[in-house]
Amino acid sequence: MTLAYPLSDARTARPSNALIDAIDRLGTPMRFARDHQIYAQDDEAEMFYLVVRGVVRTSKLTCDGRRQVGDFYYEGDLVGLEPGPLHRFGAEALTECELQVVRRKAVRAYVGEAEVDRAILAATAHEFERLQEHVVLLGRRSARERVASFLLALAQREPNDAVDMPMGRQDMADYLGLTIETVSRMLTQLQGEAIVEFPATRRFQVRKWGALEAMTA
Amino acid sequence: MTLAYPLSDARTARPSNALIDAIDRLGTPMRFARDHQIYAQDDEAEMFYLVVRGVVRTSKLTCDGRRQVGDFYYEGDLVGLEPGPLHRFGAEALTECELQVVRRKAVRAYVGEAEVDRAILAATAHEFERLQEHVVLLGRRSARERVASFLLALAQREPNDAVDMPMGRQDMADYLGLTIETVSRMLTQLQGEAIVEFPATRRFQVRKWGALEAMTA
DNA sequence: CGGTTAATTGAACGCATTCAACACGAGTGG
DNA sequence: CCACTCGTGTTGAATGCGTTCAATTAACCG
Numbered sequence A, B: 001m002t003l004a005y006p007l008s009d010a011r012t013a014r015p016s017n018a019l020i021d022a023i024d025r026l027g028t029p030m031r032f033a034r035d036h037q038i039y040a041q042d043d044e045a046e047m048f049y050l051v052v053r054g055v056v057r058t059s060k061l062t063c064d065g066r067r068q069v070g071d072f073y074y075e076g077d078l079v080g081l082e083p084g085p086l087h088r089f090g091a092e093a094l095t096e097c098e099l100q101v102v103r104r105k106a107v108r109a110y111v112g113e114a115e116v117d118r119a120i121l122a123a124t125a126h127e128f129e130r131l132q133e134h135v136v137l138l139g140r141r142s143a144r145e146r147v148a149s150f151l152l153a154l155a156q157r158e159p160n161d162a163v164d165m166p167m168g169r170q171d172m173a174d175y176l177g178l179t180i181e182t183v184s185r186m187l188t189q190l191q192g193e194a195i196v197e198f199p200a201t202r203r204f205q206v207r208k209w210g211a212l213e214a215m216t217a
Numbered sequence C: 001c002g003g004t005t006a007a008t009t010g011a012a013c014g015c016a017t018t019c020a021a022c023a024c025g026a027g028t029g030g
Numbered sequence D: 001c002c003a004c005t006c007g008t009g010t011t012g013a014a015t016g017c018g019t020t021c022a023a024t025t026a027a028c029c030g
Helices: A017-026 A104-111 A113-140 A143-157 A169-176 A180-192 A209-216 B017-026 B104-111 B113-140 B143-157 B169-176 B180-192 B209-216
Strands: A028-032 A037-039 A047-053 A056-061 A067-073 A090-093 A097-103 A196-200 A203-206 B028-032 B037-039 B047-053 B056-061 B067-073 B090-093 B097-103 B196-200 B203-206
Touching: A017 A047, A017 A097, A017 A104, A017 A113, A047 A104, A067 A113, A067 A169, A067 B113, A097 A104, A104 A113, A113 A143, A113 B067, A113 B113, A143 A169, A143 A180, A143 A203, A143 A209, A169 A180, A180 A196, B017 B047, B017 B097, B017 B104, B017 B113, B047 B104, B067 B113, B067 B169, B097 B104, B104 B113, B113 B143, B143 B169, B143 B180, B143 B203, B143 B209, B169 B180, B180 B196
Parallel strands: none
Antiparallel strands: A028 A097, A037 A090, A047 A097, A056 A067, A056 A090, A196 A203, B028 B097, B037 B090, B047 B097, B056 B067, B056 B090, B196 B203
């Protein structure tokens, strides 16, 4: 199984080829139906998951029921590589998806301890930066800016054509620290200003890149 | 130079002894005056910094002047171990402080690549979890809850006596994604309910641990 | 003791939330 | 083909939490 891996994409967890190769070789493919759990929050982290098809969402539920979405993972992204022994965020299949799953130990045995550590560290680096950026987003940006930068990030993954959003408004809201209503309002607002255009509720196209980038800054 | 390292403290970056030892042995002590820069955001990450005395703050400034504080680091904590090649947050001396500084390369040469990777990975794990927790705090908690959990975290570092807060209200606000006024109001509110008590503006004592913990949950 | 910065308090505003109603789309069955 | 339903998304009106702006007080330091 040879994986088509989008090398041009710099936003997501960037795994080393050695790690990808090992997962590719040693792992087993698994399917998950929409909204099914891949691992639970506070589970032990003993696997690596490579997204082969579909989209994965990580999230954390507070004890009083509020939810925070950690991030979204697309084809070619590695999921579940938190450096700690436990998954502090759970992972679910946002869409039906196919993952290549492998035990961490198996990878260690195959390519060696040192190699794996280096690879994880490299891959973790991008996770770390995304997390840092998320903190700034949640701590210091308005609803309008949050939604704008979310759309921009999505659009930058495939800058050519119309972008389709696999996640619903609730997932967006829980990622951005907002409510669905606010997200919806901001979307119509941005569309009203012809910055983006929505031919369907889950599909959009950027019209004014400059305007979006200006809000993200 | 032998460092007195508070082993009881589980909240901060937990560096492996090998890494600490190497920094201790190979590093040079440096002093930083209050508010002086240790490294700038987007600097290359080529050093490790061990806090020997004082408190360090990491922060990020958006281009339009808003500031987000990343975290605070105390005696025994490691600063600057982001896994990526660049520091996405800068670091400043919150108080006058003394750091043990060492080139990453020197540590690598001394204890070996593999050893360092493993140590960084372990230390990074705690940073990672703090970051994840910060995301939940900023995304899904009210001002009252944010302030409460901040006080609780501080108090848990030295649970016996009165706690002193090295940071000012602005630093708290920028860490919690709030304004100084809101922070101040929440503090007086919590004091009004006899949950905490402030004998001085930068010193407090927890009166009702249960109440604090209930808001953090 | 002034002089300066940090912190608190007050009042008005505004952004995001809440609660509620409505619109839309997809799927199902008559 | 239409009617019906359910889930999802949008819109409206009212509320409220946190901010903003301004004034006051408290702490710090010569």
